Structure formats: structure tokens, C-alpha cells
Amino acid sequence: MSYEEDLRRLKNISCEEQINFSCSSCRKEYQSNGAIKYCARCQEYLFIPCMEDTDDLSTQIPEKRQAHDSIHTLNSKMAEDSSRIKGIANERPRSECSVWTCSVNVPVISTVGCTENQSPEGNSVGKYNETTDQVERTMQLMEQAVRELQQAEKRHKDHLDELNQMKKNCLRKIQRFRTEVNETIERLEQAAIAELENTFQEIDKVLHDKLSKIQETLNILRKSNEDVKQDISQNVDSESLCEDVFKTAEPFLTEPDIKHELVFINNTKLLEILQSFHSFGFCEYQEKQDLYHIQSMETKTIRHENDKEDCSIHSCCFIDPGDILLADYKNKNIKVLDGAVYKVKDVLSLNRYPLSVCRVSNTEAAVALAETRHFGSDNCIQFVSTERKLVPTRSIRLEHCCTGISVIRNQLFVSNERKRLFVYNLQGELQTTVHLDQFGNEIFSKSYAITENDNGKMVHVTDLNKGLITLDKEGKLLWKYSGPKIKMAWGVCTDGKGNIFVSGGNSSNVVQIGPGGNYLGEVVSEAHSIKDPQAICFDEKKSRLFVTRYNCNSVYIFSVL
Template structure:
């Protein structure tokens, strides 16, 4: 008893010290957060000041040019007024009137050219466009702390399965969900190709809470931020959609090529079409095309769906012949997965812990790959009675795998 009492007494002292150390740690972390926020504020202040200075300089130069042009206009007006008066006074002198008329025509012609140049300069030099990549980067983080990437080792196992009908009363065709993604709220966004709709599925009831009719067939959908998503449409357009409260179209970008898969990689838009992947800024500025590997061979045959990796620096692309190709930010192939276990690859998603899921429409399954591309096995198999699984997405917090199959949204709880 004496020995135990002594041990408990030492344990009490240790726990008391742990409490004190924990309080010190809290103070240290809070100071670090405050200091980090101060650095971020200073960086934003610097960017703001640089933008303000640039606008001041551009508008200042434009103001000088406009004032000089205003002065020129006034001088021209004075010349025209004088010339008109001389024409009136020389009504009986046709030669002098002819000379004054030619002088007036030259003055008017020069003035019109100067006005046209001024308008063009004003249109070309004066512009301000938001750098939305900065806002996108900030919105895509849950806190100022860097989150460690937790690895899930081994194959997920299905614990339960529930199915929900996502066909609406005004849908004219059987649902054909080509793509899906999980929003920060946990709600699921679906791209219904046949019914030309984007559907928002509630994360608790798994019923379609809201839908948006788009101009043509939607093919792929991805989350841009906690309040915005992007949808690739059949007419070479990427439509941005507000996901706050209810679905609403916002801006759109039109490209000179077909748009199939869409994802965000390293803060940029990755848009696939057949055997090519195009990289653009969020404002639609072209950056590069990914097509050939370092040996000059085609990396893809026909890309279907794409998704970004958990760290956002690589991208997974499912191909109708090459199954799954993962590329890095430099455009080089990191690894490729091809197997007889999966046929007619269609959907792809990650679990947030380094694992990748791939659906096979013909093989009627969903396979799991490790972070290095190693095949781990089937998570969903033919035994789960799927007819044609296509779009897949994963809720990392609830550990649920969502698989679309015609009118059905299947919810698999996994462990």
C-alpha cells in the first residue's frame, strides 16, 4: 500500500505538471497563431498596397493623357471657331472660303483620329482582374495549422449499404450520373448527363434538395471552394456554380476544345479532352498542355474522369484504355494502374488518407489502390448488386463511399 500510495503521489505530480505544460503549450500555440496571422496580414497588406499603387500609377498616367487631350480639344475648338468666323466674314470671297473649308476639314479629321486613339488606349491599358487563386487557396483550408496526411493501410471493408433514388419528377430521362463530388458541408453534387442537371443531395437524408438546369449535358463536376463548384459542359464551356444555400450559376469560361474531366491541381484548373489535359488558371488563362511522356509517347487514349490527390499537387485520370494514370505538377507520370480486375474504368476519387478508388462500369466494381498505386483489392464487388457503377466520391469524416448507378445513389459505410 505504501508503494502504491507513493506511485500514485508521483503520478499526481506528473499529471499536475502535464496540466501546467499543456497550458504553456496552449499559450505558445496561440502566440504562434497570432504571429502567423500577423505575417499573413502583412503579406495581404503588401499585396493590397502594390495593387493600389499600380492603380494610382495607371490612373495618374491616364489622367495626364486625358487632360492633355482635353487641352488639345479646347485648342481645336478655338481654331474651328476662328475658322468659322473667317468663313462667315469671307462669304463673297469663294477662294478664301475654300481655303478655310479645307483647313476646317483637316482640323476635324485630325481630331477624330486623336479621339479614336484615346479611346483605344483607355480600353487597352485600364483593367483590374481579381487573382482568384489567392482566395481559392485560403478557402480550401480549414485552419492555419498544417494537417498531417494520415495513411490508411489495408483494404476498406463494406459495413453496410443503403440506396437512394435521385430521379426527380420532372426528369425526362433515366438518370445518367457521370460525375460527383463532396462539398465541405458533406452534401453531394451530381452531374446528371441525360437530364442536363446539376443535383445537390442532402448529406443527412440523401434526397435531392436542390437542382440546376444547365444549357447542355454536364460531364464532370469538382469543388472549387466551400461556396463554389465548377462543371464541364458538352459545349466547350466550364460553368461555375454557387453552392451556398442553393445552386446558382455564376461566371463561365469558354474554350477552343471539348471539356470532359475537370479537377483542381495546385490551384489551377485541369481540363481533359481525349488524350490531352489542359492546365488553366482559375480565370481561364492557358498555362500548358499535358499529352506526351518524357519518351514522347502518348500518356492517354481517352480521358474520362479526373480528380486531384489529397495534397492537391498531383492528379488522377481514368482512361478508357489505360485505366488510371497519375501525373505530377510537372506533367510527368508518377504511376499507372492497369488490371484485368477492372473493366471500362469510369470514376475516380480519393479517401483523404492517400488511397485511390476506381470504378469499373462493366466489371461492376470499385477497386482500391494505395498511395503508391499498388492494387489492394475490391471494396465493392459484383456481390453488392450494382448494374453499372459510374461516378464515385468519398466522405472522409464519415467514411462513406458514394457510388452512382442509373437512378440510384448507393451509400457504402466502410471501415
């Protein structure tokens, strides 16, 4: 390769190709000296003393001396342009691993004892460059890995600190719950003491009344005895007087001995309930739940051409294949809103007022119907085929009000806007009724909407007065939420990850509750101008929250993250 070609290559070389060379002869002697020359014939990099040894050898060997002389001309020519080469190199980032510039700024391309067609561009140099590039890339990857591991180390240390704080928070929560349990036990104890006191006072009064009468009769008897003695001394017949006194005293004389006792009988059922639990609750290391934030909002019209009044959607749910079923209470119909374009594509008129809808299977839904607007007792559950068009099929008649329904694990849960939650099988046979907690207290005041969570392990029920109530699949109370941020809890739905959404009819918002009943915040607030929200449902695939309002012909669709 010619000098000009070497020069052109020098101009175009990138900093990634720059390396330092060490003397090959010195390495053999376990020394480390930088090379300034390359002998193409010997294929070695040489330091100054080693280069002089090679020059001395070349004086003894004519062929080698001739080769050195020819290369000397090339080196001289390169030296003349070294300043120009240095200027070119300085235009690029400097690096200690430069192939073409060493610590003394002498081009390593200079050769000793080689011919013009032999150059550092030979196989040895190419392989050295390639190896060095690989090492450099490996070092870069290792440095990047170190940085990432350091970041991971910091994250884990931070999370360990957070974990300790979480433990402290859980301990405080356990202690608060213990305080609540203690307060409940204290209340029960005070109630038992009050009942004891009332019973004691009643018995005590009766006994004191009898004692007073006995004492009064005794005094009469004593006085009569004195009178009789006086009459006898005066020869007066006092037989009639004695008979009257005996009649007064006779009930007390014939009364049997008191064999009653005041005792306290323990509520063994309460003790059994407490003993049935192995702890105050349960601990889970679950995915951290964050508050959803609204990304966008849009409204879609849901009024049908045959509707005679403004829509009032009391309930909604998703049916296959992603459509939304709406219960229009005022227009006495149910509607299917297309899940792709959000337009009403089917309507089924009913002879009663629909209060709640739920999905039963891929091809079936259920509708809770009320005979009158005032939620009379003559109600029924109407099953509807959703396969192609809405078609009514069978029905179940109920003898109680029915404001909310949900099918959970092939069981039909029904609320009655009162203090009951009924559980039927899908044939309409009553299985159980839920109304008392483990301590005998009423769970509900006005039970309303129902949904499931965690594949049916939990049942969420809104209560117009008590907020959100959560039961296990057996109907036992797990927790309640009734904070000030939710007023008149109406609709309820979940996101499939444990979070619960609750609409507040009087607070004009939709709040998010965590899986453990902790309040996370408002997703929809009064600032969004959603007054009197009612039914809500959540599209897990598209992460969209659907909200309806009282007397409103639109549905509000919030994209959330």
C-alpha cells in the same frame, strides 16, 4: 478491541489484506524469523524464543506479569476457536501474506504483555497493512508493465523482421523497374538500329543503282571503243557513234565526288531527361494501407419530380457543408443531395449536357458542359454559386471536348476523352497541355475523370482504355495501373489518406489502389450487384463511399472501415 470483534474482522478480511509478520527483536539482530505473537504494550511482533524472554521479564515485573496473564486468557480462548477460524480462512484464497494466519496457522492477533484494549489493530499494524497494500499494488502495476513491454518488444521485433522483408520487396521492385527501364532502352535501341538499317538500305539502293548504271555505261563505252577501233581500221566514219556514247557517259563524268556520310545523332533530350532524375523513384516509410471493407449498404433516391428520364450521374463531388453535387447527364441538370438525410434539396436545369462537376471553393463549383450527347467540340465550363441555391455565374468556352474537370491549386485541369489533358487558370487561359511522357510516348488514350491527392502533389486521371494514370503537379508521369481487375476505368476519388478508388464500368466494381500504385483489392464487387458503376466520391468524415450507376435513379452509399 474484544476477541469477538477480532473474530468478526477475521471473517470479513479480504485476501488483499493478508500479510506475514517478522519478529521485531530478530530484525534488530539482523535475523529473519516469523512472528507468532504481538505485544501491544511493547508494540512488537515476537518469535517463540523472544516471546519466552518477554515472559521471563514479566515474572519479575508484577504489572507486566498481570498484563500477560490477562492476555493469556484471551489467547487460550482464541486457540479454542482456531479450527473454526481456520475453516473460515480456508473459504478464501490462501496467501503467504496473510495477516491472520502464519505458517503454523496460529493467529498473529495473539498478544503478550498487553491489555484487552490494546490490540494489533493499533496504528503500527494499520500503517504496516497500508504499506504492504501499496507495495502489492505497485508490484501488480510493475508486472503489468513488464507484460506490456514484452508485448511491445515482440511487436517491434516482428516489425523489424517485416522491415527486412519490406526492404527485400523494395529491392525486387527496383530490380523489376530496372528491367522495365532496360526493356524500354532496348526497345529504343532496336528502333534506332532499325531506323539506321532503313536509312542504310535506302542509300545503299540508290548507290547500287547508280553503280549499276555506271557499270552499264562503262561496258557500252568499252564496246564502243572497240567498235571505233575496228571502224578506223576499215576507214569507217564512227564520229556519230562516239558522240552517242559520250552523251550516255557524260552525267556520270560530270557528277561531283561523293562527300556525304552516314552518322547517328544522339537524342540528347532523352539523355537530359534521364540525367534530371536522381534515382529510379523515392522511398517512403508511410502508414500501412489496408483494404477497406464494407460494413453496410443503403440506397437513396436521387430522381427529381421534374426529371423526364432515368438519371445518369456522370460525375459527383462534395461541396460545403457536406452536401453532394451530382451531374445528371440525361436530364441536363445538376442536383444537390443533402449530406445529412440524403435527399435532393436543389436542382439547376442547364441548356447543355453536364459531364463533370468539381468543387472550386467554399461557395463555388464548376460544371463541364457538352453541346450534344456525342461530346462535340463546342463545350464550356460553367461556374455555379453554391452558397444558398445553385446559381450560374460566369462561364469559359472551350474549343475541345471536356469530359472531366478538377480544380487543383487554383488551376483547372480538363480532360477531353482523347489523348490530351489541358491545364487552364481560373480565368480560362491555357497554361499547358499534357500528352507525352518523359520518353515521348503518348500518356493517354481516352482521358476521363480527374481528381487530386496529397494536397495537389499528385493528379489522378482515369483513362477508359489505360486504367488509372498518375501525374505529379508538373504533369510528369509517375505511375500507371491497368490491371485485369479494372475494365473501362470511369470514376475516381481519394480517401484523404493516399488511397485511390476507381470505378470500373465494364468490370462492375470499385477497386482500391494504394498511394504507390499498388493494387489493394475490390471494395465493391460484382457480388454487390452494382452494374455499370460511374461516378464515385468519398466522405472522409463519415467514411462512406458513394457510387452511382448508368441509367439508375438511386445512389449507393457504402459505410466502410
